[in-house]
Amino acid sequence: MERREFLKGLILPIAATALPVSPVRASLFQSPIKTNVLRPPGAVPESLFASKCIRCGRCAEVCPYRSIVPRDFLETGVNAGTPLIDVTKVPCYLCMKCVEVCPTGTLRPIAQQETRMGLAVIDRYACMTWQEGEFMLCRTCYNVCPFKEKAIKLDELRPVIIEEYCTGCGLCTHGCPVTLENGKKAVNIEPIYAFGKVRKE
Amino acid sequence: MNEKTKTSKYRPIRFFILLCATLLIIAVPILNNRFQFTFIQGWYQSISIGNLWFVSPLEGLESILTSRMLYGPLLVGMAIPVLVAFLLGRVFCAWICPISFLSEVTDWFIRILSRKKYRKTRIILPRRMLWASLVSEIALAMIAGVPIFVFLSPPGLVGRELMMVILFKTVAVEGVIVLAVMAMHLLSPRLFCRHLCPLGGLLGCIGAKRRLYVEFNVENCIKCGMCSKACPLALDPKNGQALSAYCWNCGDCIDSCKTEALSFKWREIKVNDENTNHKVNVKSNHSHQNPVSHSL
Structure with missing residues (x-):
């Protein structure tokens, strides 16, 4: 039996x-990647990820912040055991340790600033600084961004993301004080690079 | 009379190595969690000691086949395990695999409870199922486009569950496979290892012409049949089955043999024999060999 x-x-x-x-x-077979749920730095496109990754968990073990969390079969199907980062829980601090230990090349060794886990997108309907009438000063996302003045700038005290430099590490999302009913923040990481056929080297 | 009081030679060593191998994959995540210790990482899917990386051959092969891409470091990581399997056969199964450890511990308890030295095989299946399992598993992975063994492999799952428990305080649902394998072991000894483990199949395949093997010396044999009872794979060493690809060189048959008819031997390179055409001489030498002269 x-x-x-x-x-x-x-x-x-x-x-x-x-x-x-x-x-x-x-x-x-669906990819578990969605808004704010991302792959670690240097990941191959989602079309390849599940087939290339051997679920050895070494990236999760080496991650000093426990950002990388593998999930089980019920949650992620065939992606069980693959590394995922939920930036609303623990964002990626771009220490770049995981890309060095991957034995299969699923996470490829890349430089910190070349990381493209996703793109931060500010929800102007939710962000406090973008509200009409009542103006509130908040620049948490700007303060926590590791690429200040490059990936994020202040335009009349309101944050603006510069797509060219944003690594999608999720520090801004994690720091954002606004949480919407659906669990999203006023700034979210959209995994726009994960589903492309070819990843920008 | 001395031979009857002969103590087990390989079994204690093997059990000690199995214990260490299992303790390692428990200790590594704990050290990692407490002290940020990452010098040794991973478990028996991929393990790293400093910059020395090992990748399990089947997982690596599946990754290459399903992604259709070669990656240098992956091949290098697979090289040592493949070489070990090529020279020593399926030794991973018998000497390192955590499932083996769990099975041995279970057997130990059963031995105490039932007071019988050996367990009886209840379910007899064709041995060739092991190859069928390997082939169908690879075919399945390629059809589905995802390496299936990597998240359903029992030896790997033991490590992953331990990491999940220690680092994230949760368990993954795939852990039921480990329980299922252990239940199968209770049903009939090593049912999974004998007939279903694709990794065992691959390692056996690689090690079919292994150098280290269990040699049988007919002259010393008294046909007591203890070796086939002791074999966890239910092989019959006195009928030459220890030379088959299935044997995992655990040495249990050698320990069980009271007359030292069995011993580990290192096979010399065959090419020389064929070149010099002294096959007959070599054979006769073998039969006259003194069993006491262990090469290992």
């Missing part, structure tokens, strides 16, 4: 591929 159960567990992925388009397949 146990063997049968075990085989069932092995067969599940292929059974799911055999099914045309089903909810099982969608959740099983």
